[in-house]
Structures are given as C-alpha cells and as structure tokens.
Amino acid sequence: MRPIITLLLLSGFLQAGELTKPDWNWYGGWQINSDSARITHTPGTWPKLIYARSFKADTVYRLRFLYLAPEGGLFCRTGKYTAKLSPQKEFAPVDFYFKTDNQGKAELCCFTSGESPVHAEVKDISIEEFDGKANAVHLDFNRDPGPLPTSFYRHVRWERDGSDKLGTLTVVPADDHVDGGKAMRLKLLAQNPPKRINAVSLPVPVIPGRRYRVGGWFKADRDGKAQVIVDGGWEKGLEHWVSFNNFTVSPSWQHRSFEIEVPKEEKIAQLKSGVLTLSIGMFCENCSELDVKEITWSYIR
Amino acid sequence: MKFILYVLLSTGFICAAENPVRNSSFELDSANYGVVRFARKGGGYLKPEFDTTTSVHGKQSIRFTNPKADMIEFLSAEFKLEPGKAYTLSWYMKSDKPVRIRCGVLSGDITPQSDAWITELRWMKPEMEWKRYSFSFRAKKYGNYFTEFRWGNWGQIPNAATVWFDAVQINEGTEATPYAPRATIEAALTAPERVCVGDAQMPLKIVAVNYGDADTTLSLRIMQEEYLTRAKTAAGELQLELKAQSVVHRNLLLPKGRYGHFSLSGEVTGNGSNDTIFPIHYARVFQPRSGIPDLHRETVLGVESSYGETAENQSFILGGFRGLETDQEGYMRFFRNSGIKLLRSGNNGDAFSWNLIETAPGVFDWSGTDRLVELANRNELAIMIVLGNMFYVRDNYRTQKRDLTRLPSFVIQNARKIATKMPWDGILPPYEMWKRYAYAMASRYKGRIAAYELTNEPNICVPGKDYADYIKIAGKEIRRADPGAIVVGGGITSDFGGIAGEFLSALGESNALDFCDALSFHPYASRQENSVNPARESLLQLRRMLTKFKPEMPLWNSELYYLWGENSDNKQVEAGTRPYHLAQRFLLDIGEGIKQTMYLPDTALIMHELSPSWRQVANFVLTGLIPSPLYPAHSSLMHFFAGSTPVERINWIRGTTCYLFRDRDGQEIAAFWNNTKDKKFKFTLKGEKLCLYDIYGNSLAVKPGMLLTQEPYFLRGHNLRRVLTETSVTPEQIYSITGSRLSISEGKRMLGIGVYNHGNVPINLKLRPDFAKISQEITIKPQSENVVYYALSEECQQTKIIISDGKELQSWPVSINAVKFCRSHETTQVGNFFNFRPVMTEDALDLTIRVNDADRGPREKDSPWIGDTIELFFDTQPESRLDHPTYTRNVHRIFLSPASSNGLAATFQGTNGVNSTAVRWKITEDSEGYTATLSIPWSALGMSGPTQIGFDIAVDNADSLGSGKHTQKVWSGNEFNYKNRMRFGTLMPK
Known part of the structure; x- marks a missing residue:
C-alpha cells in the first residue's frame, strides 16, 4: 500500500x-x-x-x-x-x-x-x-442526474428571487446530438423577457497573459443569437475584464468556438486567482430555448 | 347596355369580365397570333392579309387566301380562364366558298389525374356574309387556353376557300355578349427576325391601337429579361400620341448585347388604364461558320431534321411542308444561323422516305430528295440520311390498325416479317430491293450526302444476324457508288428496352462492321452522367464491347430525344429540357471520343411562344421560328467546339466534370460543369490570362469561389491541364450518407452505414444512428466511401443517422432494406416452389437448386426470364457504393434453364463479367420438377475465395398450357432485381 x-x-x-x-x-x-x-x-x-x-x-x-x-x-x-x-x-x-x-x-x-x-x-x-496547458476543461452534462446542472448556475440577474419566473436552467436529453447524452437548457418563460439570460460556470483555471479557446455545441429553438462570455471576475475598485463573444444560433446543432486572449495579471489583478468563469447567454429577442453541450476550455499558447 | 359599353370603351376601363383574347379585332396586324400552314410539296408560305375593305370591328379583318389548299392552323396567344367557370367563345367569320372549319379552344394543362389535351372544338361552316358564331364550354384544369381555327385539307380533301375572321371574344357565361376588345388601348411587340447574328442590332416594332373615342397618350415601358442570368434591364420607354380609333407603329432598334436568349415584355398605360404586353423572345448567336464540314475529320453537333416536312398524320398532306410563318428556305436559314452543320434525316417525317422515292420497283422519283439535298447543300449543311427509314410495319398502333411504315408496298409484300413484342412487326426487305435502293441513292447523291445510316434502331425490329446482311449489302453498294460517303451501321437503341450487347456481338461476329465506317447508337437508357445508368459508364461499356471487334471504329451518337431524366414521358421531358442538358451531353460525348453527336428533333430549337403553359408535346403548338433557349446554346457549342478533339478528362471530385480539348485551330479549350441534380460546388481557377465564358459564350470575370453551375463553363488559356488540375473545387456538402445495408458479423445483425467524402482532403466525422448510444469516429479519404457498422438488434425500416464534422450536425434519414441471409451448407426453402443449398469451398460456390415444377413451358431464346429459368444474382461488393442501387461492375447474373416446351435445349448463360466457360452445370429432370447443380469457381465471378457475398435467386415459371402467364418467385429481393441490387440477400460462409 x-x-x-x-x-x-x-x-x-x-x-x-x-x-x-x-x-x-x-x-x-x-x-x-x-x-x-x-x-x-x-x-x-x-x-x-x-x-x-x-x-x-x-x-x-x-x-x-x-x-x-x-x-x-x-x-x-x-x-x-x-x-x-x-x-x-x-x-x-x-x-x-x-x-x-x-x-x-x-x-x-x-x-x-x-x-x-x-x-x-x-x-x-x-x-x-491540474496541468491546464496539457488538459482541457470539459463542462459537459452527461453525468448530471438533473434536473439542474452541476457546473452552471443562473446568473444573479436571471435568478432574482430564486424562482423560475424568468426561466429555468435544466439538464435535458440530447438524443439528436451525435454524442447523445445530455445538454444544458436555458429556457425563457417570462412574458416580458430581458435582453438576455445567462448561465455562469464554476471557475475554470487560467494562466494570465495566454491564449485559450472556448467552444461548445449550441442549438436554439429558433434562429437567433447567443453568447459565450469569459469573465475575469469583479472586485470593487479593480478593472473588470470580460470578453463577449456573440454568435448566431439555429434549430440545428452547431459548434462554435472562439480564441480568447487573456490579459496579464499585472493588468487585471483578479486573474491572480488563477481562475475565471465562463458564461453562456441567450439573447431573448428571438429565442426562448438554448441547448448547450460539451463546453470546452483549452489552452492554446 | 349600349351606353354602358360606350362609357367603358371611352374611359379605357378594363372591367372584370374583359375579353382575354389579345388583338381580337386584328388592328395590331398579326401580333399575338400564330399561323401555321401545312403546304403541299413545293408550296411556299402565304402570310395572312389584313383586309381594310371589310370588317366587323375596327378598320380591318384578317384574311386567309388559300389557293393551294394548305391546311391552315390559326392560333391565338394564350389567356387565362378560371377553372370551373362557364365561358362562351364567339367570333365573326365568312368565306368565299363553302368550307368546314374546326373552331374552338385548346389547353395543354396537365394534372396528375389526366395528361390528355383539353379541347373544346366545334365544326362550323362560314357563310359568304359576316356572321357571328359561338359556343359555350366550362374551363378545366388550370385554365390556360388559346383559340384554334383549322381548315383547308380536312379528310385529305383540298379546299381553297378564302376565309376572313374578326372580333374574337371569350366572355364569361353561357351566352355571347356584345363584342368588346380586350381593352380600349392595346399594344404589342413584334419583330420580323428573332435571331440576331453576331453584332447585328435587333429590330423591334411596337404597334398600338386606341379603340376609344378620345385621343390619348400612351406610355410604354419595355423590359428585357435574360434567360441565363434572369437579369432584367430596361429596353425602352416611349410616349405615343394616339388619336381616337387609330393605330400607330413605331420602330425600335435594340443595341448589340450579350449572346443568349432574351424575352421582351412590357407595360402600357394610358387614360388611367394599364395592360401588359405579351412577351416575345429572341436570341443572339455567333456568326455560323461557312462551308460544309468533312464528317470524317470534324466533330460537329448535329440535329435530326425533317426539313419541316410533315410527319405522319399531322397535316394529312403527305410530303408537305409545315410553314411556321416562313417557307422552307426560311426554315433552313433559321437552323443554319443556330450553327447547325449536320442534319440527320429520314427517321421522322416524310423526308427521304423510301416509299416516296421508289414509287415502283426500280422507278425513282427524285424530285423531293433533289430539292432537300439542294436545300441543305445551299445552306452549307452536311446530310446524313437514314437509309431505309425503319425496318418495321406498325400494324397495331394503339387501338387502331394503321400502317405507318415508310417502306414501299412492294417491299412489304415481298418481305419477311419478324414478330416482335413491340407495337410493330419487323421487316426484312428482299436483298435485291435493298441493294438496288442503296446504290441508286448513293450514286444519285455522290459527294452531296455525307453519310448513310443503315436504318433506324434495327435492334428493336429485327435480329442482329439478319441486320448484318443488310449492312454488308448496303455498305458495299454505297462504297461502290460513292467511296467518299460514310457508312454508319448500328443505330442501336436502348429505347423501348432495346438491348445492345447481343445485337452488337452479332454484327461483330459476322464481320458486318467491316462494311461500316462508324457505328451509331442511341443512349436512351443512359442520358446523363447522373442517370441511373450513367452516360459515361455506358459509353465506356459500348467502347469495350466494340473493342472486341473493331477497336478503332468511330462511334456516333446519332439520336437522343430525351436529353435528361429517367422516364420516357415526352411532355415532361420536353418541358424540362434546358440548354445545359444539350451542352453536357455534347461535351461528354466529344470528351469521350464520340465522333458525332445528334439530338432530335430540330424543333427543340423552337419555342412555343404563344402558349407558354402548354405541357403537351411542343411540336403541336409551334407557330413561328422563335428560337428556344437551346438555340443560342447550339450556336455557342458549335462556335467553341466544332472540330475539336478530346485531350483528356481531368479528374475533379465526384459530381463535377471537366474535359480538356484542342479546338479546330489546335488551341486548348476546356469545359467543366456540375453534373449533379442538386449538389452545389464552388471553384477557384488558378492561372493567368484565362478567358472564361458562360454557356452562351459571354465572357466572364475569373473570381475565386465561383459557383459551379450545371451550365458548362468554357475556358481558354495556356497550360490548361495544369490550371485545371490545380483548380480548387469544393463541394458545399462535404460528405453524405450513401445508404445502408444489413449484414451479419459473428452471429450479430449489423447495419452498415455508408458515408462518402465528396471533398478533396480527408475528413474526420463522428456518427451515430438514432438507435445506438455510442458514436463512432471515422476518417474518410477524399472521394471515398467508408462503411461503419452498428449492431442492430431490432427490425426497423428506417433510422436517422446523426453525423458531425465537428462544426455542424446533420441528420440523415436512411431506409433499411430488409434482406435475407443464408449460410453455406444450409438449405433454404422458398415456399413450396423451390429450395437451394449453397456450399462455399475454397475454390468454388457449389449450388444445388431444386424446383418443384413439372410443367415445362415455352421459353424465349434471347430472354430466358420468359420461360422456366433459374436466375442467380451475385454482388461481390454488396456493401460498397450504397448510393448506387443499380448494377455496378461487381454485379453478375447467371441464367440456368431446363429444356423448354418449344424445343429449346437446357442452357446456361452468364452476363458480362462471368467467366461462363469455367462454370460446370447440370440439370436433371424428374416427374416432379428439376434439379440444377452448379459449380461456380470464385474466379469466374472475379473473386479470390469464399467471403460474404450479395446473392439472390429467382425462379421463373412458364406454363405449357399457353395461358401466357409467367410468374417469378424470388428468395430475398423482388421483381426489380434485374436493375436494383439493394435487395439481394447475403450468402455467408459456414
């Protein structure tokens, strides 16, 4: 032993x-x-x-x-x-x-x-x-028993009073995806929707000053727009770094990915923590459902 | 009522119940009307006249003089009626002597329920004074109608009456209302010539009439639309002052422009009303080349033409000419301007009909043919005639007994008849008569008829070994009379189920091909590259068959009527024929070394402008020499490719075609296109000083990522081979699911799913059928198919394949064909009718087949499936090319037949690809049926040893009692096994 x-x-x-x-x-x-x-x-x-x-x-x-x-x-x-x-x-x-x-x-x-x-x-x-250079972070939902995902939660602006009045964040079957399994679903329920609703991830590791790729599979109930946000974290008195990456979505699964240049910690002090969060947002103008699968955060260089 | 009518006329208000017939009062002369005259031999074309001395409405009526008793067809432009409503057609007419006129309306609308013409026709006899005639009818189908009046030679009785017409009207209801023209103001476009050659300007005439009582100012706006690009441009705007009750004419010249096909239409407004101008069409083409081509050396695109001489019963004037608003000289000039350089004649129509030439044994009337040969030579057209027309007698044409042969009666009376399964009997003329005729024709027209095709499609009329004798006789006589003429044998068709292989073998084995300079074929069963039987493969197969006998013999494609599609529905195919169909076929043919290509008929180059909704055979409503969109395509193809020779086919990705040629001046030229029905590709040429052209010959700017169209592009430049091999061609759809096939592996049922990479780089894909939990990743090489297997535990007929390239997901529905499995050493029972037991050894497949059929029936020698026969089907690569249900080179068939009741001995036949001599077989008969045993070496099927193989067995049964009933029992597949391999079962090793 x-x-x-x-x-x-x-x-x-x-x-x-x-x-x-x-x-x-x-x-x-x-x-x-x-x-x-x-x-x-x-x-x-x-x-x-x-x-x-x-x-x-x-x-x-x-x-x-x-x-x-x-x-x-x-x-x-x-x-x-x-x-x-x-x-x-x-x-x-x-x-x-x-x-x-x-x-x-x-x-x-x-x-x-x-x-x-x-x-x-x-x-x-x-x-x-965890060697973040050699290993990508995979946020998938296949093992989540549901109904709620474990690696994402509703943004505070979405959750408001903690109820599902604005919408729900759940894990749903993804039988129509080539990998099957499950997906995370952002679903809008409100009659007067906000501009967008977001689901925020648990922290993922980051080395400041390096390039990363964030990507995943997305499918909406209608043609519309969604976004992936890379958030360095907010702290009072410090510059807040956020990378917004908007893209179109459709009722067919599509893979989207973006290269992100992470600032150095000298510029954005929060990044000294060695982690940041990812956020998936759905623009509510056209869509009321967005399914998400296999979010990957990987080091490039 | 009169007052209201006056108000309506003077204000120009077009009410809802307007008369839809354009130019119904004939004030716009012959605009929006067509007049066809079936004239007697040698007769010209008499245009109608406008008689200002007598009319019912307006200042003139239309008058038809008919001194030579032509059969006249007088048609209006199409108009729209509402289906189900009642209408009344009325018109005024008179004649100078009694005449029967068939009057009415026609529609060529087709619906799924019925494809018959719609006619509302009545027989009328005009009197010597103006009188109004009318009848009512109910509009049907989609309501696209035109009026038709026909007279002059009904019942083959000539009638030279002069007839006048005026005030034609259609109104709603069952009574004729007072006549009113379509609108107070009407305008039309006319053009004396519809073909602009080279840089010539296009003369146009605008004619307008004001039926009202007040002067008015008309505004006309003319638009031009280009067929190929759909680009619309303004062609002219003008204002016309129009006095009350008057007509005005204006001439316009359209400037020089692009090559191609164009429509001109427009709008006219005046006095608060507006109307459309009925579209007219024209084409701009290249200057045709001068001189008659030498068909020994120069490849051209030909067309079948009867010189406008009428066919069969259309005109009831034997050997007459159908004048489409011009005489025969004008007719030939129209075709000459399209760039045509080769006419094939003697198949359709009356031109070069044996019975019109040799009127009694040894007595020849050359007057008709002299005229036609002179006409063609004067217009610098090479001629190939179909000598002997067709060796058949149409005894049972549908429900009527009609003799439609063009063989002289004395030939038929002395000929040997051959019964066929077709609606005609084959005819074998006496040798001496054939010999005499061949020599007479060739010696008469020595140096003036370029080629003689020895009858049309003999393989559906007469046996090959008999036809071979006629080739030898005619070939010898023609060479004796005119050594420079080209003797073309064959005319082998795959139309009407014609089969080439055995027929060609008979010609080859009898040395008949020694008497030919070329072999002709008609590729009806393989029209396009994306046909079920791809055109290119068919040409290669024909070449292989010919190579056995005459490897260097030129091949001529002497007839193709259906340039696209799989069926033989004249109406559908005609309506859907596009210029690219013609271009692709011609370029494919010359690219593959076919020496001459011809299509039929010449009237494919004419459009039925007045009845655009007509969906029946176009020939019936042609009224004038209006070029169709194929016309400038023919011109362009001849301009660029006449006299060219193939260099090579450049291998681009599947779905695209590219050929490199040398033109007649030795310069490089290429053609390339998208040969699929529905896939998209983009291409990027890499090279300098490249000249790119569209199908009509217009220059195009070379840009990256151009859409590869079904319309071929033409490319000139240097080092084109390098340019083309470096061209990047990218499919829009990089991959596709080809299909599926069930198999068994280690005792488990598996579904094989085919995936094809259409691109030119390897791709990584992930896929999963919806019944499976786990996806599989595959890497597919470019232009290749991989088959991925999944265990399939339950029966299902369809599945969805989810497939991803890492960026997008697609979902492909796939049908699963139920197939059967059998194993070596196992006996499989098929009902009570037969059983079989395969034994797969290292060297051979041994089969024992027991058929419980004691009743031996008749069998057709060359069609063993019509009789008692065992049919075996083999597919040595059943899980490849899953999107290709028809036979591949890996599919083989064997026919094993016991002795028949009509005296045929037991026989074994294998199709191409089976080494029949290596197969040992035996049939043993007994009182209950027969047992067949075979030992088929694997090498006889092109295999190296036992492996899972696509296999099926069908047993055909014929009864001796002459009921004519023929049945077939198939083990795995069905009655379409003969052309579809997807339902063959699978034979597995033990």
Missing part, C-alpha cells in the same frame, strides 16, 4: 477518499464514514468540512467529488471562490479548480448554510494537480 500512496503523492494526486484527521477537519455535525461525509443542517449553524493540509505553492488543483443535496444548501469554497451547489436528489459529480498562493495555501471546504434544515452528503473526493 505504501508504495502506491507514495506514487500517488509524487504525481500530485491526492486521493482523499479516507476522510480522516489530520488531512481533514470537520465540525458542526458532519458525520464521517471512511470515504463519505454526511450532514443534516441545523438552521443557524455553519457546519464545515475542511481540508487541512497545505499544497504546493502557485499550483492549480482540481477538486472532484460526488454530492447529494436534495434541498440544496450545500456550499463549496475553493480559494477565494464560494459556490452554492445546485440541489441534487441523486449523487452528482462536480469539479472545482483553484490555485494556491505563494505559500501553498488555499481554503478548501464544504459547508451548509440556510434557514431550513437540509441534508447533504459528499463522497469520492479527489484533489489533484
């Missing part, structure tokens, strides 16, 4: 299947089995499951796990980024990318929050170094 662990450690793969101290710490009611952790949230508390060890400095890692959260209320923090995971009634996979600081530190934890009791469970956790 030891040699394997050594090998795994050397390769940068941290199989944290064993949720034990001191690697992990927890409080607030988490029940730990050997490879999974379960919580029944009590309103007014903030139970946390924290990864306690440090990492290599200035390194990008991928945190991957399965989670179950039928009522929602489960959050994950990686570095400075906190994501509210979408409710899932079956175990759903999720990936998070984060970059450590120059001392190898990055906060990594799961917690629940909210004013209602919720149940959540996480398992099959793995943390590994």
Whole structure:
C-alpha cells in the first residue's frame, strides 16, 4: 500500500477518499464514514468540512467529488471562490479548480448554510494537480442526474428571487446530438423577457497573459443569437475584464468556438486567482430555448 | 347596355369580365397570333392579309387566301380562364366558298389525374356574309387556353376557300355578349427576325391601337429579361400620341448585347388604364461558320431534321411542308444561323422516305430528295440520311390498325416479317430491293450526302444476324457508288428496352462492321452522367464491347430525344429540357471520343411562344421560328467546339466534370460543369490570362469561389491541364450518407452505414444512428466511401443517422432494406416452389437448386426470364457504393434453364463479367420438377475465395398450357432485381 500512496503523492494526486484527521477537519455535525461525509443542517449553524493540509505553492488543483443535496444548501469554497451547489436528489459529480498562493495555501471546504434544515452528503473526493496547458476543461452534462446542472448556475440577474419566473436552467436529453447524452437548457418563460439570460460556470483555471479557446455545441429553438462570455471576475475598485463573444444560433446543432486572449495579471489583478468563469447567454429577442453541450476550455499558447 | 359599353370603351376601363383574347379585332396586324400552314410539296408560305375593305370591328379583318389548299392552323396567344367557370367563345367569320372549319379552344394543362389535351372544338361552316358564331364550354384544369381555327385539307380533301375572321371574344357565361376588345388601348411587340447574328442590332416594332373615342397618350415601358442570368434591364420607354380609333407603329432598334436568349415584355398605360404586353423572345448567336464540314475529320453537333416536312398524320398532306410563318428556305436559314452543320434525316417525317422515292420497283422519283439535298447543300449543311427509314410495319398502333411504315408496298409484300413484342412487326426487305435502293441513292447523291445510316434502331425490329446482311449489302453498294460517303451501321437503341450487347456481338461476329465506317447508337437508357445508368459508364461499356471487334471504329451518337431524366414521358421531358442538358451531353460525348453527336428533333430549337403553359408535346403548338433557349446554346457549342478533339478528362471530385480539348485551330479549350441534380460546388481557377465564358459564350470575370453551375463553363488559356488540375473545387456538402445495408458479423445483425467524402482532403466525422448510444469516429479519404457498422438488434425500416464534422450536425434519414441471409451448407426453402443449398469451398460456390415444377413451358431464346429459368444474382461488393442501387461492375447474373416446351435445349448463360466457360452445370429432370447443380469457381465471378457475398435467386415459371402467364418467385429481393441490387440477400460462409 505504501508504495502506491507514495506514487500517488509524487504525481500530485491526492486521493482523499479516507476522510480522516489530520488531512481533514470537520465540525458542526458532519458525520464521517471512511470515504463519505454526511450532514443534516441545523438552521443557524455553519457546519464545515475542511481540508487541512497545505499544497504546493502557485499550483492549480482540481477538486472532484460526488454530492447529494436534495434541498440544496450545500456550499463549496475553493480559494477565494464560494459556490452554492445546485440541489441534487441523486449523487452528482462536480469539479472545482483553484490555485494556491505563494505559500501553498488555499481554503478548501464544504459547508451548509440556510434557514431550513437540509441534508447533504459528499463522497469520492479527489484533489489533484491540474496541468491546464496539457488538459482541457470539459463542462459537459452527461453525468448530471438533473434536473439542474452541476457546473452552471443562473446568473444573479436571471435568478432574482430564486424562482423560475424568468426561466429555468435544466439538464435535458440530447438524443439528436451525435454524442447523445445530455445538454444544458436555458429556457425563457417570462412574458416580458430581458435582453438576455445567462448561465455562469464554476471557475475554470487560467494562466494570465495566454491564449485559450472556448467552444461548445449550441442549438436554439429558433434562429437567433447567443453568447459565450469569459469573465475575469469583479472586485470593487479593480478593472473588470470580460470578453463577449456573440454568435448566431439555429434549430440545428452547431459548434462554435472562439480564441480568447487573456490579459496579464499585472493588468487585471483578479486573474491572480488563477481562475475565471465562463458564461453562456441567450439573447431573448428571438429565442426562448438554448441547448448547450460539451463546453470546452483549452489552452492554446 | 349600349351606353354602358360606350362609357367603358371611352374611359379605357378594363372591367372584370374583359375579353382575354389579345388583338381580337386584328388592328395590331398579326401580333399575338400564330399561323401555321401545312403546304403541299413545293408550296411556299402565304402570310395572312389584313383586309381594310371589310370588317366587323375596327378598320380591318384578317384574311386567309388559300389557293393551294394548305391546311391552315390559326392560333391565338394564350389567356387565362378560371377553372370551373362557364365561358362562351364567339367570333365573326365568312368565306368565299363553302368550307368546314374546326373552331374552338385548346389547353395543354396537365394534372396528375389526366395528361390528355383539353379541347373544346366545334365544326362550323362560314357563310359568304359576316356572321357571328359561338359556343359555350366550362374551363378545366388550370385554365390556360388559346383559340384554334383549322381548315383547308380536312379528310385529305383540298379546299381553297378564302376565309376572313374578326372580333374574337371569350366572355364569361353561357351566352355571347356584345363584342368588346380586350381593352380600349392595346399594344404589342413584334419583330420580323428573332435571331440576331453576331453584332447585328435587333429590330423591334411596337404597334398600338386606341379603340376609344378620345385621343390619348400612351406610355410604354419595355423590359428585357435574360434567360441565363434572369437579369432584367430596361429596353425602352416611349410616349405615343394616339388619336381616337387609330393605330400607330413605331420602330425600335435594340443595341448589340450579350449572346443568349432574351424575352421582351412590357407595360402600357394610358387614360388611367394599364395592360401588359405579351412577351416575345429572341436570341443572339455567333456568326455560323461557312462551308460544309468533312464528317470524317470534324466533330460537329448535329440535329435530326425533317426539313419541316410533315410527319405522319399531322397535316394529312403527305410530303408537305409545315410553314411556321416562313417557307422552307426560311426554315433552313433559321437552323443554319443556330450553327447547325449536320442534319440527320429520314427517321421522322416524310423526308427521304423510301416509299416516296421508289414509287415502283426500280422507278425513282427524285424530285423531293433533289430539292432537300439542294436545300441543305445551299445552306452549307452536311446530310446524313437514314437509309431505309425503319425496318418495321406498325400494324397495331394503339387501338387502331394503321400502317405507318415508310417502306414501299412492294417491299412489304415481298418481305419477311419478324414478330416482335413491340407495337410493330419487323421487316426484312428482299436483298435485291435493298441493294438496288442503296446504290441508286448513293450514286444519285455522290459527294452531296455525307453519310448513310443503315436504318433506324434495327435492334428493336429485327435480329442482329439478319441486320448484318443488310449492312454488308448496303455498305458495299454505297462504297461502290460513292467511296467518299460514310457508312454508319448500328443505330442501336436502348429505347423501348432495346438491348445492345447481343445485337452488337452479332454484327461483330459476322464481320458486318467491316462494311461500316462508324457505328451509331442511341443512349436512351443512359442520358446523363447522373442517370441511373450513367452516360459515361455506358459509353465506356459500348467502347469495350466494340473493342472486341473493331477497336478503332468511330462511334456516333446519332439520336437522343430525351436529353435528361429517367422516364420516357415526352411532355415532361420536353418541358424540362434546358440548354445545359444539350451542352453536357455534347461535351461528354466529344470528351469521350464520340465522333458525332445528334439530338432530335430540330424543333427543340423552337419555342412555343404563344402558349407558354402548354405541357403537351411542343411540336403541336409551334407557330413561328422563335428560337428556344437551346438555340443560342447550339450556336455557342458549335462556335467553341466544332472540330475539336478530346485531350483528356481531368479528374475533379465526384459530381463535377471537366474535359480538356484542342479546338479546330489546335488551341486548348476546356469545359467543366456540375453534373449533379442538386449538389452545389464552388471553384477557384488558378492561372493567368484565362478567358472564361458562360454557356452562351459571354465572357466572364475569373473570381475565386465561383459557383459551379450545371451550365458548362468554357475556358481558354495556356497550360490548361495544369490550371485545371490545380483548380480548387469544393463541394458545399462535404460528405453524405450513401445508404445502408444489413449484414451479419459473428452471429450479430449489423447495419452498415455508408458515408462518402465528396471533398478533396480527408475528413474526420463522428456518427451515430438514432438507435445506438455510442458514436463512432471515422476518417474518410477524399472521394471515398467508408462503411461503419452498428449492431442492430431490432427490425426497423428506417433510422436517422446523426453525423458531425465537428462544426455542424446533420441528420440523415436512411431506409433499411430488409434482406435475407443464408449460410453455406444450409438449405433454404422458398415456399413450396423451390429450395437451394449453397456450399462455399475454397475454390468454388457449389449450388444445388431444386424446383418443384413439372410443367415445362415455352421459353424465349434471347430472354430466358420468359420461360422456366433459374436466375442467380451475385454482388461481390454488396456493401460498397450504397448510393448506387443499380448494377455496378461487381454485379453478375447467371441464367440456368431446363429444356423448354418449344424445343429449346437446357442452357446456361452468364452476363458480362462471368467467366461462363469455367462454370460446370447440370440439370436433371424428374416427374416432379428439376434439379440444377452448379459449380461456380470464385474466379469466374472475379473473386479470390469464399467471403460474404450479395446473392439472390429467382425462379421463373412458364406454363405449357399457353395461358401466357409467367410468374417469378424470388428468395430475398423482388421483381426489380434485374436493375436494383439493394435487395439481394447475403450468402455467408459456414
């Protein structure tokens, strides 16, 4: 066993299947089995499951796990980024990318929050170094049990009061795509639509000052327009970098991709975090549904 | 009523119930009318006159004098009626002596329910004073009608009466209303000549009439539309002062312009009303070359012509001339200006009919043929006559017994008749009569008739070995009389199911081809490159067949009526024939080394301008020498390619064709086009000082990414071979699904899906049928097909293939043909009728077939499927070319027949591609039926060993009791196995 662990450690793969101290710490009611952790949230508390060890400095890692959260209320923090995971009634996979600081530190934890009791469970956790130059990030929906995607969520302007009044973001079958599987669907329901609705991704890794390609398959209910936004992140007082890439869509699946020149971190400080987000938008003038598959974020040079 | 009529006329108001007949009062002379005169031999063309001494309405009536009793057809321009409504046709007429006139309206509308003509005709006898005639009818179909009056030679009784007409009207309702012209103001365009040669300007005449009581000013706007580009340009605008009750004429000259085909139409407004001007058409063509071509050396595009001499019963004037507003000299001049240099005559019409020439044994009346030969020579046209017309007698023409042969009666009486399955019997004239006639014709016209084609389409009339004798006789006599004449044998057709192979073999084996200078064929079964039987493959096959006997013999395509399509529906094919059909066929022929190409008939170069909606055979409504869009195409093809020789076919991607030639001056010239029905391509030429032309010969700017059209482009320049091989041709649709085929692999049912790469670089694709979960990735080489397999657990007849090139997804519906499977060493029962057991060894396929049929019936020797026969079908590459359901070179057939009740011995026949001599076979008969055994070496089928193979078996059955009933039982496919390989079953090794 030891040699394997050594090998795994050397390769940068941290199989944290064993949720034990001191690697992990927890409080607030988490029940730990050997490879999974379960919580029944009590309103007014903030139970946390924290990864306690440090990492290599200035390194990008991928945190991957399965989670179950039928009522929602489960959050994950990686570095400075906190994501509210979408409710899932079956175990759903999720990936998070984060970059450590120059001392190898990055906060990594799961917690629940909210004013209602919720149940959540996480398992099959793995943390590994991620070579963003050699490996593309694939955001696909084939393994999402649905109805909500795990890797995208509705933009705050869309979600408003959290209801589906404006529209829904779901995972639907994509039998008419050559790869079959599933797609993410942005669906407009409002009578007075806004200009567009957007779905935002979990963070993806980025090296500032380099070129990347973002692409995916798109299909709409009618001829219209959509967009892919690459967002460097907003912070008060700092310049906000966003790349808008608009394109036409039609009722047939079409692949669209764009080359993105990411600014240097000296120019856009937020990019020091080593991650940014992607956003898929549908212009509501003509379309009321946009299906999306196989979003890929890949390094060019 | 009169007052209202006056108000309507004077204000020029066109009311809803207007008379749709244009120029109904004939004040615009003969504008918007056509007059055809079937004249007797030697007769000219008499134009109608406008008689100002007598009229019913306006200042003149139209008068037809007819001293030689022509059959006259007088037709109006088309007008539209509302289907289902009742109308009344009325007109005024008179004559100077009693005459029967057939009067009425016709429509050539076709619907899916009926394709018969629509006629509303009545027989009338005009009196010596003006009288109004009328009758009512209900409009049908789409309501496109024209009026027709016909008289002069009904029942073959000449009638020389002079007839006048005036005030023709159609009104709604069942009663004739008072006559009113179409509108108070009418205008028309006329042009004395419709062909502009070279840089000549196009003279045009505008004629307008004001029927009203007030002077008016007319505004006319004339537009020109170009056929090829659909570009519309203003051709003229003018104002005309028109006094009340008067007519005005104005002449106009259209400037020199592009080559091609054009329509002129327009609008006239005046006094608050407006009307359209009925379109007229013209063509601009190249100056035709002078001199009669030497057909030994120079390739030209010819046409079948009867010189306008009437065919069959159309005119009831035997050997007469159909005058389309001109005499025969004018007729020939019209065709000469199209660039025609070769006329094929003696097939249709009365020209060069044996029965009109040899009126009694050894007695010749050359008057008709002298005139025609002189006419052709004077117009610098080479002539090929079809000697002997056709060796047939049409005894049972549909429901009537009519003898439509053009063979002399004394020939028929002494001839041997050959029964055929066609609606005619074949005729074999006595040898001496044939010999005499051939010598007489050739010696009379020595040096003046360039070629003699020895009858038309003999392979559907008479056996090949018999026809061979006639070639030898005529060939010898013609060479004796005129050594410079070209003897053309064959005339082999694939029309009416004619089969070339065996017929040609009979000619070759009998050495008849030694007496010919060329072999002619009619490629009806393979008209275009995208035909089910592709034209090019058919030519290559014909060349291969001929190579066995006479490898260097020139091939002449001496007849093609249907230049496109698969069926033989005259109406549909005619209406849809486009200039590019003609151009593609001619260029393909000369590109493949065919020495001469001819199409039929010459009237394809004429359009029925007055009845544009006519969908019946066009010949019936031609009224004048109006060039059709094919006319300037013929001119352009001759201008660029007459006398050219093929250099090579440049291999571009599938769906496109490119040939390189040397023109008659030795300069390089190329032609290329899109040979598909529906695919799109773009091309980019790479080279300098290139001159590109469209199909009509207009110069084009060379630009990148030009659309490759079905209309051929012509290209001049230097180093064209390099230019063309470096030309980039890109299909719009880079890939396509070709089809599917079921197979079995390791016991599992699989569906093979064919994908073809139309481009010229490899492509990576991903595909998945909708019944499968996982997609497969494939890389296909350029211009190649890959077959991808998926396990198919359930029966289904259709699936959808989702396919992606990484940028776009497409969804292709695919039909799945149910096929059967059998395995080596297994016995398969087909009903109670027969069973078979294949055994695949390393060396051969051994088959045992048991047929439970004790009743032996008659069999046709050359058609074994009509009789008791086992038919075997093999496809050695069943999973290739899945978009090609017809036979490929990998498809072979074997016929194995027991002895028949009509005395034919048991026989084995294999089609081309089967090494029949290597096959061992035996048939054993017993009281219950017969058993056939065969041992077919794999090499006899072009295979190296046992493998999965497309296979089918059909057993034909004929009864001895003479019921004529013939049945067939097929194991996997159906009755179309003879032309469709997609339903063959599959034979698998054990």
